[in-house]
Amino acid sequence: MCKYSKGIPIFGDSNATQFQKCLRVKMQTFCRDENLCGCDKSSKTNRNLGLRRLTHSKFERYNFGRNWKELGIMNINALARQLEDKIVELWDWVKDHVKETLITVGVLFVLLIAVAIFTSSGSRYAPDSELNYLVAISRYATGDTTASIQTFLKLVETQPKSPEAKRSLFYLGHYNLQKGALEEAERYFKRFLDSGLDDPFMKASAYNGLATIAVDKREYDRAISYLKKAEELNPFETYKAYYEYRMMKIYELKGENDKALEVAENFVEKYKEHPLFSEVSEEMRFLKGVKYVHEGSTLD
Template identity: 30%
Template sequence: MLKPHKKITKRQIKEDPLVTYYFKTLDFIREHQQKIYIGAIAVLALLFMVIMFSKSKRSAELNASEALTKANYELSQSRTQEAIDILLNMVDNYSGTKSAAKGVYLLGKAYFEKGDYEKAQMYFKRYIDDYSDDPILVNGAYSGLGASLEQQNKFLEAAEIYEKGAKKFEKNFLAPRLLMKAGRCYQRANKIAKAKACYQIVIEKYAESKFKNDAELYLAKLNA
């Protein structure tokens, strides 16, 4: 014979841990309802801001990339001033983007082509100081900065920049080229010992490079 189900009392229901937790949670929500709503709204607002920031950043990168492409085209057509105008606007409006960083480098290059060596010096230096993601462009910026100083007859400063770039990228295939330029500028600055040292490094450290023979020739002339 089946036994009748035992009826659960209200007291037993109240003593059930899960039920107790449920009612406590309801009481907490009722008591702190306004704060919970405010917190939820704050979280949603923060999420919205993150989404909008991400969208804005993508849009800025896209616009900056488009401007960079236009500037490169103008440079390829020898319309240097047009390229400079595009780049200046892009660097100002899209600062922080990858394309803006490249724009700073291109401004140095464009001003150099225009013959404005002081501004070329400024932008090449700015690229070296502020950006280091692209070793090829940083190397190019050292070369451009040295050349800008050289064009202003600042041979000692140019030599030091070339040498600094060569040391920073000593494993790069462009390092011996920078050392040769440093040696030449040290000669122009009448710093013969430093010039010899640069040529000697090329001979010893970059014996496989195409600059070794030139370095040996220049060193022999200085030792004659």
């Protein structure tokens, strides 16, 4: 059977000539099997293509009706493959930008939780404060910090005990951390943690922010303490793993390779599916090598 006898080529396909030959053979077979006569050879275009047309288009109805369905399936399969390729590309990008991705996803997750809470439950504070807060975080998520920060500040000033104002403290801390105003960021994060708001994920994110500030000040012990609190609070394993990764790096900055190795081994044992697994595994082998050089330990 001809290789291309069951499908039609996409225009521009290099195999179109071969397909035309296959189609011609198939049409001749169809004419004979159906006992049809009068295959039209008069068309110059058809002669040039090496194709024959049946006078009443019976072949077209028979053959192309079926093959157009097949082409639809082929197109769906092609789209599926393209989608799969895009997913793989996205995953490769995520693996190369794990830390940025986790931070971004964390902030967006906080935004989603905030929206869910304020749309599903009432508040004893002014409805306008809820609406203004939701508008502010949506603007903040899209990069409009000018208007959103003004709203956060106003909420903190006018409704300091409201959930909206307490959450605003977190975003003010995050905003100042992003622009490098570390003292202001630290002040807002601590005010948020002291506000009494019951939100484990947001609290964990605040402790992670404080850890970043502490590392910048070279207060490594304090940074590790903050990350341990974040790990205890955060309900998601992906972020727990990320905090352990950060602790490993901080122990290395302190020169405490044994503790860094301990954290790395714990990470590799618990988080085999995490995007940072390969990086931590390599770091673990390096730390074992350092230990071997200094102490003569085995490299298992």
